[in-house]
Amino acid sequence: MKASDNQALKLGEVDFGILNELTGYWLRWAQLNTYKNIRCFFFDEFDITPGLFGVLEVVGCNPGLTQTAVAKAIGNDRSAMVAIVDKLEKRGLIERKPSETDxxxxxxxxxxAGKVFRDRVAGRAWDHNEEFFSMLTAEEHQQFVGLLKRVALAGPSTEAKQ
Amino acid sequence: MKASDNQALKLGEVDFGILNELTGYWLRWAQLNTYKNIRCFFFDEFDITPGLFGVLEVVGCNPGLTQTAVAKAIGNDRSAMVAIVDKLEKRGLIERKPSETDxxxxxxxxxxAGKVFRDRVAGRAWDHNEEFFSMLTAEEHQQFVGLLKRVALAGPSTEAKQ
DNA sequence: TACAATAGTTGCACACTTAAACAATTAGCG
DNA sequence: CGCTAATTGTTTAAGTGTGCAACTATTGTA
Structure with a gap:
């Protein structure tokens, strides 16, 4: 932990005090750094946001899902789904069909077209994932994902996802 | 709800497809889950946001830093510092003094009062950090932080911090 | 002395999040 | 059956955070 303290301190000679010892602080930086990269990747190669692709993937894997069901799955409000589905529909990737039962x-x-697009993006996304996390060995990467899953699913938010 | 259950899969039965295999996806969930908890902790016990405490801590460890220097350290625009310092100043925790050299x-x-407040928050923040990440063993927690630091500091954003 | 760069500030645009309200529709219960 | 409560998609508004362009005062530089 002290070796990494040196690493952190050399960044601008500013002392971050206890922030350096708070896991949440580093988790935030790691997420910010990763998300910025992923967002650029998605935008440059496919002109789409990670959030929109997430919806595309969930709908692709669960055809016939309602907007509210997708909203619950990805963890945001159903009112936010309106604009998301609008965008995807306007690009001809997704389709609203009136439910036959409700x-x-x-x-x-x-x-x-949406299916083709999703397959294309998904393939590249996986490659990009391996590329970006190449600062870790394969074993470390696997460990990392395992730890992330446990942190992501811990606590009261667990019920929200499963 | 029974009618829609026929078509709409229940929450646990939703297939997330390739999202489950993307590290960035799990990183985002882990960060969201953690941040939500930390934000509530800071708000309930100290009526402050994690961001404001970060500035308080950096200023406390580096007295005399300029607003722009703090902005660069914590990684946001200097225009955002105005509102942040305003809030902390209004609460009597921080002080703007005209620089003697510029x-x-x-x-x-x-x-x-700011020093007392910071010490109080910092102590509880560390305890809360250990509490929250108790889903990991001490060894795993240490591993986790090590991996997070490497992910946080990888790539072009490293240069952006110094 | 002139000109470029910097610090703090303001304002604007954009995205995201929450909450509330509303019409249409469905579910639950007497 | 009929009434009430709940749900779906939608719109709207408020709050938040971020990035960018200006503006002033001041500083550094040629």
Missing amino acids: RRSNALFLTS | RRSNALFLTS
């Missing part, structure tokens, strides 16, 4: 809800499906 | 810049210092 006239209040829309069943979501990928269009054929 | 009349353009403000030197930042903790007030005596």
